[in-house]
Amino acid sequence: MANSLVDQLAAIVGRNYVVAEGEDQEPYIVDWRGRYHGRSVAVVKPASTAEVSAVMKLCHAQGIPVVPQGGNTGMCGAATPDGSGRAVVIRLDRLNKVRAVSALANSMTVEAGCILADVQKAAEEVDRLFPLSLGAEGSCMIGGNIATNAGGTAVLRYGPTRELVLGLEVVLPDGTVLDRLRRLRKDASGYDLKQLFIGAEGTLGIITAAAVKMFPRPRTSAMAMVALPDIDAVLTVLGRLRGTVGDRLSSLEAMSRGQIEVIAENVPDVAIPFALESPWYLIIELTDTFAATDLRTPLEEVLGEALEEGLLTDAIIPESVAQAEALWRIRHSVSEGSKRAGHVVSHDSVVPLENQADFARNVEARIAEVAPAARIVMHGHIGDGNIHVLAILDRDTPDIPALAARINEVVDDVTASLGGVISAEHGIGITNVGRLGRVSSAADLSLMRGLKALLDPNNLMNPGKVLPPA
């Protein structure tokens, strides 16, 4: 059976593009974090939508589960097959053409396997911006970004991935190609079918191509890093910036003092050019598409006033690109520093912005109750209501899985009580299935399961992911 399947897949894509079990499957069956080790009867690499469709038809006819995979950089194991060895992994990296770019319409059509950095580059070549930007951009693929509804640092200004998508081409579980690759800014022509597949993490179909938005490129920017006495001050300063600079606010990244201490202790080549005397730090970036716009003056005015009123305890406005990069370096060292500090139980909650201060306070208090030895630090996209809370445990803590589950529970309870959800930008994958089930209403679950049964009645599309079991 397995051999004959490999032959049949080879007949579609060529034997060079099938990696059978026993061959070098390692890059495809282990997730990026190394937390899930799966097995696959065959990894197959189609080169076109037609080949994806043929592979899906074959698997559908034989009742074989499939796991779509882009750059395999997801945070929640959504692209990793389970341990049964039954699934075919469909790796999309050969669907990597930029099909069309229109600077006039500010849109481009790209295949699912295009690496995010290459999509950004294709936009730059026509003097436009594709704003999605995240740590893995050198290896993640746009299809996976869309399937996860990925976030990143530019959501504050440009919205999440979902809002960047104009149209999709999707192969359905039975191999049917659903062509909704519309390059339209307005569409009131019936149900918007593409929305089903954005953020569904490959459980309803395989995204093979997307039409996405581009934007005018920013031509000037201003930046500051400030220290604040508490999280309420962070939100007050955010409110004032909003009132003054409006949509020029393009990044607002917060770090707790503890988070920066973790970096200072564990990433020796990162310089912290200030004394760590305040509980919160904030990187603020403004951008404008008019090169001549003076962003620094309004930024200095808001910050100067805030300093006088004690809303800030310190402010650095870099005088050079190198200085600005050194400050951003701190933010970009968060993952590395935290990973070296111990076993990280990380969270991706998002709450309405006006509840962000309560969230930070309550979460810290509740985690301290259930895990008194945990080091609790926070960082993230505070302008979006999305602060990542990390509970860092000593690696020799007994029964880490049970403690992590307990920590997740209290974080999720605080999140839900404040109108939030458990994942802002990382997705559900396999990691968060149980948590999603715990916080979802019966009506939510019933409709989610109904959609799954409608689109994928045989449960062959990325089974076990996203959807809490009944």
Place this chain on the structure above:
Amino acid sequence: MANSLVDQLAAIVGRNYVVAEGEDQEPYIVDWRGRYHGRSVAVVKPASTAEVSAVMKLCHAQGIPVVPQGGNTGMCGAATPDGSGRAVVIRLDRLNKVRAVSALANSMTVEAGCILADVQKAAEEVDRLFPLSLGAEGSCMIGGNIATNAGGTAVLRYGPTRELVLGLEVVLPDGTVLDRLRRLRKDASGYDLKQLFIGAEGTLGIITAAAVKMFPRPRTSAMAMVALPDIDAVLTVLGRLRGTVGDRLSSLEAMSRGQIEVIAENVPDVAIPFALESPWYLIIELTDTFAATDLRTPLEEVLGEALEEGLLTDAIIPESVAQAEALWRIRHSVSEGSKRAGHVVSHDSVVPLENQADFARNVEARIAEVAPAARIVMHGHIGDGNIHVLAILDRDTPDIPALAARINEVVDDVTASLGGVISAEHGIGITNVGRLGRVSSAADLSLMRGLKALLDPNNLMNPGKVLPPA
């Protein structure tokens, strides 16, 4: 049966809020254009989500169709019951509370029956903008705007209604309340269920409340009206504006010469302060949230250069608010002027922007073939790829319905051949059901019908609307 139903509805909402057949139902059973005259066993006006849910439970249990209705200003009859007299109309105007406004988070939570102008006002009160703006804003309701995914003149800058929605509260056909009223900017927590109901025109559930975005308010603007030798020049000038002023381009409204002539002939109090010597006219508006930004200089530079190159044949930059308003007056008189000129067969096609010139040319040629006597004029949101094409017929043209159907066919064929769809912003309703069926693929139709059967297995939600019959 009918009497007992009225009693049962009255037990939920109070007898004052049930309008039985034979009572004054006229405002609720005829559409705004006066094209559809329906009947209703009872018009019911719930005051809360709980009352909507109770009404839905009752109708569900008894197999009674329901037609949700907001301001009853739709263009395609989506809120009008059919002639059977079986349906209950659920009028939502008593769900009119602004539940919450957060200037900090740039979000507000409003009930479905809030009039659009009141939603705009609530945003202004906290110095923010709710950008959705359309002709009916004084009487249309936000729930209906969302159910139709309405467009308007601000889509170019702020996106269609769908992109303004953060969360929804929806009553499902069986009365279940689906609470997805999330006020979140990012959400990667499973399927985005709210998307199903946006643009579904009440065929899958009833929107009872919405969390929507607000934006910083523009503080300065610049405007021009220009004349152009052809539609290619329109697109070239648009491209140059995009390159220079980026996202400051907030409106770009085109009118063909014929469209302005129709206004000049039929709306005597509108002044046309220029000779009608060019085939195309364009209103350009730039806005900025910094009051001090000089918008006029870059606008004059782009237009000055275009004039020299012959891309423009004339340009007016108003010197006062009154002058600017007089120019906008021309655009706002389009409906009135066209309606007085004859029987209007109007279209709401949208194509990718780069195909807009071919669209205009091909549509004009094809309509001229099938309806040589028709006066063909165009106006609309050219920056979005959404030009409304009007074929104006003499009122005594024989068999107007058959000719209109033939005109629709050729317009739809051109639209589809250029990658467009038949409705950009008006919706499908009852008017366009057949046309949607004609241009949709089998895969599209199958999935749309599957969604309808999943959410509304008894076909009680706004039956006959949107979904082409099998």
